[in-house]
Structure formats: structure tokens, C-alpha cells
């Protein structure tokens with residue numbers, strides 16, 4: 001693997017290697033994984049809290065150094081994204097880029113150093129997909145078949161398509177539900193992915209993983225007819241209808257779709273996802289460098 005631009009760049013061996021290192025770091029045995037003298041650059045052309053900070057923290061924990069494209073960069077003088085990437089690639093050993101447009105592949109062409117896609121328009125978010133898969137395995141590895149229901153803005157979320165691409169690799173392992181409420185356009189596929197006409201609430205008792213996302217309002221300007229605003233809000237009372245060992249995931253940030261009182265429920269693992277982000281990104285950086 002040179003760049004990580006989309007989930008297809010991840011071969012099964014890459015994923016196992018990354019998860020292995022992540023597991024060592026997670027369990028406090030990551031001391032031998034070091035990338036001393038390596039520099040990671042973060043270039044975020046779109047807001048971020050978790051992705052940027054966890055990449056930076058991961059690099060520091062591995063003993064590496066971090067540089068960050070300042071908001072007051074030469075882009076303010078009209079420099080193009082391409083020239084910015086070309087410049088930063090002269091200084092850093094790896095570039096972590098987030099961009100609101102679907103142009104990661106063309107940007108990566110300007111870098112002779114590995115580029116990691118940290119979120120690209122509504123197309124891809126491969127590192128979040130890795131974190132999500134790691135989290136699903138952490139909690140549900142004993143199950144032969146895992147039922148996952150996606151809710152929220154299933155059209156504009158970029159974490160859902162990236163995670164789906166990973167899940168599709170194991171069609172016997174996962175059963176995916178989209179309800180027509182939130183994803184009327186998703187087509188049934190080989191008994192793995194299907195739409196259920198009943199409401200999210202009716203499906204809650206069946207799921208092992210409830211994967212929620214926020215409404216991506218900032219992307220609706222382009223093709224507003226395709227976004228979905230689910231009026232589903234997960235409350236404490238609704239969690240009682242879920243299986244005892246079900247988990248509630250969300251890539252965060254959340255808006256109103258998860259009531260804060262749900263955070264106390266042991267099924268809520270979205271802050272564990274946040275934590276896993278650090279370990280998985282340590283695994284990825286070490287593996288790549």
C-alpha cells in the first residue's frame with residue numbers, strides 16, 4: 001500500500017496488520033512501534049475534531065513529529081491545492097488530507113509521499129471505516145451473523161459507503177438493513193443489503209449494531225433532493241427495546257439524533273469508537289511508514 005485513498009487500497013493483509021498493531025497499542029503493549037524522525041503533515045480543507053487530533057496524537061505517540069497546514073497559509077494568496085500538496089510533500093513523510101470535494105486521487109498525484117484520505121466529500125472516509133470495523137469486531141466478534149442498521153443521512157454520509165465497502169467483503173457475516181425512511185434508493189443486494197419498509201423503531205429489537213449518522217446539511221446545497229433528514233431520535237426509553245448485547249455506534253459529531261442521556265447506556269460505544277480512532281491510526285501510520 002502506497003497511498004490510502006479509498007477502502008479498495010486496503011488488502012486483507014493490510015487490515016489485519018493495522019488491527020494487530022492497534023490491538024497492541026490498545027492493550028498497552030505498543031512500545032516497540034516507533035516511527036522516530038518521521039514527519040506527518042495534516043492538511044484539512046474542511047472542519048475536523050476527531051480525525052485531525054487523533055492522527056496528530058497517534059503520530060506523537062509513535063514518537064514522530066507533526067506539521068499542520070495553517071489556516072493563514074499561502075492559499076490566502078491564491079495558491080492552489082495542487083501546489084500546496086506539492087510543497088508539503090517536500091517536508092513530510094506522510095500527508096493526511098481532508099477535502100470537501102471528491103478530488104483526493106488527483107491531489108495525491110502531486111505527492112511522492114504516501115497520502116491518507118481523511119475524508120473526501122461524501123465519497124470516502126477509509127480510516128473511519130477501519131475504526132468502525134475494529135469496533136464492531138471488538139464487541140460482536142463472537143457472533144456468526146451480525147445485523148447492522150444504518151440511520152441518518154445515508155446519502156451524504158461518507159462513513160457509511162466506506163464501511164459498507166469493507167462489510168461487503170464478508171457477505172455471510174453481515175446482514176445490513178436500510179429502512180426506506182432514510183435510504184429509499186438503496187437497492188437490495190444478494191441477501192446481504194436490503195431495505196425494510198418498516199420504521200427504524202420496528203427494526204431496533206432485531207439489530208446487533210445500530211449505526212447512526214447526522215444530517216450532512218452542509219452538503220445539501222448541491223443536490224438537495226438526495227439528502228435524507230431522518231426524524232428518528234434515539235432516546236433512553238428506545239434503547240430498552242434493543243437486544244441486551246446490541247451496540248450503538250456513531251462516527252460523531254452528533255446533532256439531535258442521539259439524546260445525551262443515551263451516553264450512560266452501556267450499549268453506547270461512540271466514545272469508544274473515538275478512542276479506537278487513536279489506536280487504529282497508530283496502526284495505520286506505523287504500517288504505512
Ligand code: NCD
Nearest residue numbers: 050051119125214251252253
Ligand atoms: C465524520 C466525517 O467527517 O465524515 N466524522 C468523523 O470523521 N469522525 C462524520 C460527519 O461529519 O458527520
